[in-house]
Every structure is written in C-alpha cells, then in structure tokens.
Amino acid sequence: MAIPQIDAELCVLSRFDVSTCSACVEACPSKALTTGEDGLELDAAACSGCGGCGAACPxxxxxxxxxxxxxxxxxxxxxxxxxxSRHAQGKGGDALCLQALGLAALTRLWLQGLRRITCLTGDCAACPDGAGLSVHRHVAALNALLASRKLPGLLLERAGEPPRRTTRIGPGTATDAGRRRLFGLSALPMGAASAPPLARLQSLSCGPDTLYVNVPLIDPGRCTGCDACISLCPTASLSRVKSGDGEMQYVVDPATCNDCGLCCDLCGENAIRLGHLSAAPQPVALVGFRCRGCGVNVHVPALGPYAAHGICPVCDRTGHHKRLFQVLE
Known part of the structure; x- marks a missing residue:
C-alpha cells in the first residue's frame, strides 16, 4: 500500500501561512489527513492508499x-x-482506486488518447474508500471543458470484465516530453506540452464562450490595487500588463489556475473569488495617479471607488488626507 508523500516546497499550505487550502484533507475518505500548526499531518495507520489526496491536491x-x-x-x-484492489481481477500492483481519478488525472488520460474508460470495481458505496466518491463529477466537468472546445468527450462506465484488446490503466509516472511526442501531444501550442494536464487542455480556446474549470474573478469595486495576489500566485494566473494602447490592466489567465485559493486567502478586501466552469473574464482596467493625501504613486481599478477621488486606499481608510484645524478662542 502506498503512503502519501508530501512535498512541502509545493504544498501551498506549507509555503504560505495565510493559505487555507484543505483539498487533500477534504478528499480523504478515511480522514487520515488533517491540518495542524505545522501543516499537514498524516495518520499512516488510517491511510488506505486510495490516491484521493493526490488527485485532489491543486x-x-x-x-x-x-x-x-x-x-x-x-x-x-x-x-x-x-x-x-477489492475486485477479483484487480488484485496486484496495477490496481487503481476510482478515488485516484481526479480531474487532472482524467485530463491526462484524455490527452493520451483515451475516450472510454471501463471500471472493474466492487460496490463503491459499501467500500470504505468509496465515501464521497467524486469521479463522476470530475468526468462531467472534463466533458464540459471539452464540449466548449468542440472536442470529443470521455465516457466512464462499469463492467464485470475488461474489454478485449484494450490497455489497462494503472499507477504511472509523470509523462516525459518524448512520450508526449509519441502520443501526438506535440500538436498543442508551444510550451503547453510541458504544462500540467488541465493547463495543456485549457490552452486550447474556441472563443469567448470557452469554459475554464477555475476562473479568478476580480471585483473592481473592492480591489485596492495592492498586487498581492499577482505577486504570490503560484501559477502566474494573474498579471498586471499594459494593453495595446498603453493602459495598465489586470489580466486573468484561467487556463493555468489550479484552484489553490491563495489569491482569495491573501485578499483582505474580499475583492477576488474563484468561479468554476465559466468563461475567461474581461481585463480589469486600471488608472494610475499620485495620491493627493500622501503623495504616493498608486494604481487602482478604473471602475472602483478610489479612482474618482484621487486618494489612495490607505489614506481613504485612515483619513490621513484630511487636514487638521485647531480653533482658538
């Protein structure tokens, strides 16, 4: 039985004190993972090695x-x-629990050419590892992404016997560039073939109605232009760029967002949230000015409350821009 190994350099909960990510904890059917003061804690005796935590980790x-x-x-x-492993034909080193079929894993299999997956399992509803099984929800999400790109979907079904002349699916390793070329993935845009599975798929767009599984949404009415979310986004899904006419704007690339939620955790103004299975948002136009209260150069959303007054968010909150008068009698 495989025991989860956690890389603290990749785990957002370990890297950032402000992070509230608990994806692996919520996915664990045996409650073997918990969060503590030092990050993730594993009860190895309770772990069944189903793979649900690895499938859920963003x-x-x-x-x-x-x-x-x-x-x-x-x-x-x-x-x-x-x-x-609980099915008669599933015993052995190639056994694979359905909990391991997260959205990223299913996307990887689709990218490798699979369009139909047959599952030989026991009664998942009666299995300790079957609690909260979400594979069908993941398949539905993947098919929504594919349909919006006019690509063929993935069928997941159950059977008592493996279909003839089909390949078995089992635990694997990260697919290297050579195998991606072998399986025809080199047709993806430059740079996409080395990206995570969802980013590879979502790099293909069919226009404004193309769907993305995770979409950061910035509220101009709350955003203070502090750039904290941009500075610390692990996947660079958020950026501040200049448009073609030289104006600053916030741009969201939902293709690379992994749903870690760090941007939401960082924002003290609740100015950002994560949408799901929606189209990419329009850029947020910014305006820059010199605060008439403290003299600092700032940039804020053009449609927000600070742009019209020429006061930076800090001065607006603290009242530093207000002049003090003393009345003498």
Missing part, C-alpha cells in the same frame, strides 16, 4: 507511487480499463 504536492497520475500501461488506444 499543486501536485502529494504523491503515492504513481497512483496520483494513472496512465495506460501499454501504448494507449481509444479505450482502456482499470480494476480496484
């Missing part, structure tokens, strides 16, 4: 001997099958 910080990145065990075709 940053790839949790690994389980390849269970978190299942792949075809031979040259992939359009169909594949897997079997869990």
């Amino acid at each position: 940053s790839g910080a949790v690994t389980l001997d390849g269970a978190e990145c299942p792949e075809p065990l031979s040259r992939p075709g359009a169909e594949g099958w897997l079997a869990c």
Whole structure:
C-alpha cells in the first residue's frame, strides 16, 4: 500500500501561512489527513492508499507511487480499463482506486488518447474508500471543458470484465516530453506540452464562450490595487500588463489556475473569488495617479471607488488626507 508523500516546497499550505487550502484533507475518505500548526499531518495507520489526496491536491504536492497520475500501461488506444484492489481481477500492483481519478488525472488520460474508460470495481458505496466518491463529477466537468472546445468527450462506465484488446490503466509516472511526442501531444501550442494536464487542455480556446474549470474573478469595486495576489500566485494566473494602447490592466489567465485559493486567502478586501466552469473574464482596467493625501504613486481599478477621488486606499481608510484645524478662542 502506498503512503502519501508530501512535498512541502509545493504544498501551498506549507509555503504560505495565510493559505487555507484543505483539498487533500477534504478528499480523504478515511480522514487520515488533517491540518495542524505545522501543516499537514498524516495518520499512516488510517491511510488506505486510495490516491484521493493526490488527485485532489491543486499543486501536485502529494504523491503515492504513481497512483496520483494513472496512465495506460501499454501504448494507449481509444479505450482502456482499470480494476480496484477489492475486485477479483484487480488484485496486484496495477490496481487503481476510482478515488485516484481526479480531474487532472482524467485530463491526462484524455490527452493520451483515451475516450472510454471501463471500471472493474466492487460496490463503491459499501467500500470504505468509496465515501464521497467524486469521479463522476470530475468526468462531467472534463466533458464540459471539452464540449466548449468542440472536442470529443470521455465516457466512464462499469463492467464485470475488461474489454478485449484494450490497455489497462494503472499507477504511472509523470509523462516525459518524448512520450508526449509519441502520443501526438506535440500538436498543442508551444510550451503547453510541458504544462500540467488541465493547463495543456485549457490552452486550447474556441472563443469567448470557452469554459475554464477555475476562473479568478476580480471585483473592481473592492480591489485596492495592492498586487498581492499577482505577486504570490503560484501559477502566474494573474498579471498586471499594459494593453495595446498603453493602459495598465489586470489580466486573468484561467487556463493555468489550479484552484489553490491563495489569491482569495491573501485578499483582505474580499475583492477576488474563484468561479468554476465559466468563461475567461474581461481585463480589469486600471488608472494610475499620485495620491493627493500622501503623495504616493498608486494604481487602482478604473471602475472602483478610489479612482474618482484621487486618494489612495490607505489614506481613504485612515483619513490621513484630511487636514487638521485647531480653533482658538
């Protein structure tokens, strides 16, 4: 049985004190993972090695001997099958729990050419590892992304026997560049082939109605232009750039957002939230000025409350810009 290994350099909960990420904890059906003062804590005796934590981790910080990145065990075709360890034909080193099929794992399998996955499992509802099983929700989300890009979907079904002449799916390793070329993934945009699976898929766009699984949304009415979310976003999904006419703006790249939630945790103004399965937002126009209270150069959303008054958010909050008068009698 594989025991989760946690890379603190990748885990946003370990890297940032402000982070409230608990994706792996919430995904664990056996409650073997908890959060404490020192970050994640694992009760190895309670862990079943199902792979749910690795599938849920937004940053790839949790690994389980390849269970978190299942792949075809031979040259992939359009169909594949897997079997869990509690199924008669699933015993052995190639067993794979459905908990390991997170959205990133399913996307990876789709990118490798699979269009139908047959599952040989026991009764998941009666299985301790089947609690809160979300694979069907992940399949639905993946198919929504694919449909908005006019790409064929993925079918997940159950059966008692593996289909003939299909590849078995089991725990794998990260796919290297050579295998990506072998499987035809080099047709993706330059740089996309080395990106995480969801980013690879979401780099393909079919216009303004294209859907993205995680979409950071900035509220101009609350944003103070502090740039904290941009500075610390682990995937550079948020940026401040100049438009074609030289104006500053906040731009969101939802293709790379991994749903870690750090931007929301950082923002003290609650000016950012994460949307799901929605289109990319329009850039947020910014205006720069010299604060007439403290003299600092700032930039804020053009449609926000600070731009019209020429007062930076700090002076607006503290009242430093107000002149003091003493009345003498």
